Amino acid sequence: MSPGTGSASVSGVDAGGRGNSMRIADLRAVRDTDLTADVCVIGSGPAGLTIATELAGSALRVLVLESGGLELTPESDELDDVENVGAARAQPYRNARNRILGGSSHTWSGRCAPLDELDFATRSWVPFSGWPIGFAEVEPYWERAAEYLGLGYGAGFTGDRFWELADRTPPRPELDRRWLRPYFWQISKDPADPFDSKRFGAHAADISADNVRILLHATVSHIDTDPEGVRVEALRILDADGNERVVRARRIVLAAGGIENARLLLASNRIVRAGVGNRHDTVGRFLLDHRCGVVGALDPHTSAGLRDRFGKYVVKTRGGKHTFLHGLALSPEIQADEGLLNCALWIQEVPSEDDPWESVKNLLRGHVTMHDARTVASHPGLLLSGAKRRLIDHTGLPRKLEHVELRCMVEQTPDPASRITLSDRLDHLGMHRARIDWKVSDQEDRTVRRAAAMVAGEFARLGHTPPALDAWVRETSTAPAQLTDWAHPTGATRMSADARTGVVDADCRVHGMTNLYLAGSSVFPTNGHANPTLTIVALAIRLADALRR
Numbered sequence: 001m002s003p004g005t006g007s008a009s010v011s012g013v014d015a016g017g018r019g020n021s022m023r024i025a026d027l028r029a030v031r032d033t034d035l036t037a038d039v040c041v042i043g044s045g046p047a048g049l050t051i052a053t054e055l056a057g058s059a060l061r062v063l064v065l066e067s068g069g070l071e072l073t074p075e076s077d078e079l080d081d082v083e084n085v086g087a088a089r090a091q092p093y094r095n096a097r098n099r100i101l102g103g104s105s106h107t108w109s110g111r112c113a114p115l116d117e118l119d120f121a122t123r124s125w126v127p128f129s130g131w132p133i134g135f136a137e138v139e140p141y142w143e144r145a146a147e148y149l150g151l152g153y154g155a156g157f158t159g160d161r162f163w164e165l166a167d168r169t170p171p172r173p174e175l176d177r178r179w180l181r182p183y184f185w186q187i188s189k190d191p192a193d194p195f196d197s198k199r200f201g202a203h204a205a206d207i208s209a210d211n212v213r214i215l216l217h218a219t220v221s222h223i224d225t226d227p228e229g230v231r232v233e234a235l236r237i238l239d240a241d242g243n244e245r246v247v248r249a250r251r252i253v254l255a256a257g258g259i260e261n262a263r264l265l266l267a268s269n270r271i272v273r274a275g276v277g278n279r280h281d282t283v284g285r286f287l288l289d290h291r292c293g294v295v296g297a298l299d300p301h302t303s304a305g306l307r308d309r310f311g312k313y314v315v316k317t318r319g320g321k322h323t324f325l326h327g328l329a330l331s332p333e334i335q336a337d338e339g340l341l342n343c344a345l346w347i348q349e350v351p352s353e354d355d356p357w358e359s360v361k362n363l364l365r366g367h368v369t370m371h372d373a374r375t376v377a378s379h380p381g382l383l384l385s386g387a388k389r390r391l392i393d394h395t396g397l398p399r400k401l402e403h404v405e406l407r408c409m410v411e412q413t414p415d416p417a418s419r420i421t422l423s424d425r426l427d428h429l430g431m432h433r434a435r436i437d438w439k440v441s442d443q444e445d446r447t448v449r450r451a452a453a454m455v456a457g458e459f460a461r462l463g464h465t466p467p468a469l470d471a472w473v474r475e476t477s478t479a480p481a482q483l484t485d486w487a488h489p490t491g492a493t494r495m496s497a498d499a500r501t502g503v504v505d506a507d508c509r510v511h512g513m514t515n516l517y518l519a520g521s522s523v524f525p526t527n528g529h530a531n532p533t534l535t536i537v538a539l540a541i542r543l544a545d546a547l548r549r
Contacts, residue, residue, distance in 0.1 A: 023212070036249065054540075089438060115535055116158075125339040145534055150319075251515045254518050259434050266278065289485040307349065312397075314395065330447075343408060356379040410529060491521075491526070
């Protein structure tokens with residue numbers, strides 16, 4: 001399969017597991033007691049399927065193990081339940097961690113951006129910051145990742161260069177760069193559905209290579225190593241009925257997600273008591289997420305000019321038309337001067353229940369209902385305005401709005417006490433659940449309050465009515481911050497040049513082991529403010545290049 005191409009559904013799969021162009025099977029239908037491969041990938045989310053696609057057609061026999069199936073089921077969802085003993089988390093784990101072919105791409109929102117250059121740097125005011133690889137090393141892989149994610153560009157679009165790419169004149173007056181910088185996110189587009197973000201599972205069957213095999217309902221229960229814990233010898237896997245098989249592979253890539261990667265390493269403790277790769281008690285530590293929330297409100301009737309400038313833009317790129325969202329981020333200088341974290345803010349339009357554009361999408365998809373037909377017919381003026389904005393102005397659609405919010409996303413301070421351990425509670429396959437002790441910090445709260453105040457002041461300087469900031473956001477407030485997680489678990493098997501402060505090295509190989517690699521957001525040492533999927537896929541491509549060599 002060429003990344004970013006294919007049908008809208010997983011097709012050509014039969015009970016024996018042979019599809020039109022590759023093999024996908026339910027583990028229960030496989031007769032082999034022992035399964036072998038050159039590379040075994042645990043997890044079929046964006047990281048796992050990217051690696052499989054990159055290795056398709058090579059001389060390597062690739063086996064992908066997916067704990068779920070083609071559909072979400074209560075039994076698979078239950079395996080994602082956790083014991084939470086830390087900060088409250090608003091995103092239900094069953095909504096954010098999908099045991100299904102395609103993994104978390106089944107429910108992600110599609111918003112993409114690369115990390116900033118400063119995110120890779122060691123910052124004196126951010127403890128445990130710094131990556132063992134740099135921005136320049138990752139940048140080419142972001143470009144390659146764009147095709148997998150249905151993006152026009154993989155890098156170079158988040159700042160001032162956006163206006164050149166969009167063939168637009170930058171708006172005036174300019175932002176005061178001492179405090180804030182323009183920032184752009186790009187929205188993923190599935191080639192099979194222009195109204196949806198890329199769903200990896202729907203394209204898995206189009207990997208056109210016989211050397212790749214995917215097994216569904218195949219849950220890894222234990223990673224067996226040699227007695228010294230230096231080499232993986234086998235994987236114990238359970239099918240949906242609890243029957244055990246054995247997988248043997250020359251190299252193993254654990255790509256099971258930001259929480260599951262750490263959980264499985266810790267749970268593999270029959271041979272090495274502390275768990276695989278955990279000689280220095282680092283597995284599960286430094287758990288990060290993005291803290292997000294509403295920080296203010298704008299009047300839908302008086303904020304049209306502001307929303308036009310800091311709204312959505314439609315840009316013709318090499319891969320068709322793509323949507324970008326314009327926001328603001330803290331300047332690197334103000335972060336260094338005031339000891340702040342990386343943080344971005346944007347205007348979020350919240351449509352009313354009778355906004356016609358969702359109904360238009362349903363009609364264009366062929367999903368005709370009387371409700372949608374009536375909704376569309378009731379808003380001719382809005383639809384005509386939308387056609388002009390999209391086709392002539394190349395901006396976002398005008399919505400019928402319930403309200404307008406100012407939202408933020410802030411990186412977290414790395415903290416070794418923020419961690420994943422094993423709960424005493426077991427799931428129905430007999431595995432220990434993950435115990436989550438997620439920590440938040442005052443540095444994050446202070447950053448958000450300061451950033452919101454700067455954005456409000458900047459909007460006023462630009463000649464617009466500033467947002468009414470929520471009471472807790474005011475810099476003098478002592479009220480608790482109204483921020484939640486954003487279902488972006490990160491950092492619990494972090495990358496580090498030093499095995500005492502990380503789990504994997506710069507090549508994503510587990511420290512002290514010869515054939516175990518990790519993929520996904522769990523290897524990020526810091527998480528910046530950008531959504532992680534673009535960097536997840538970029539690092540997966542980088543790892544696939546190394547495995548192929």
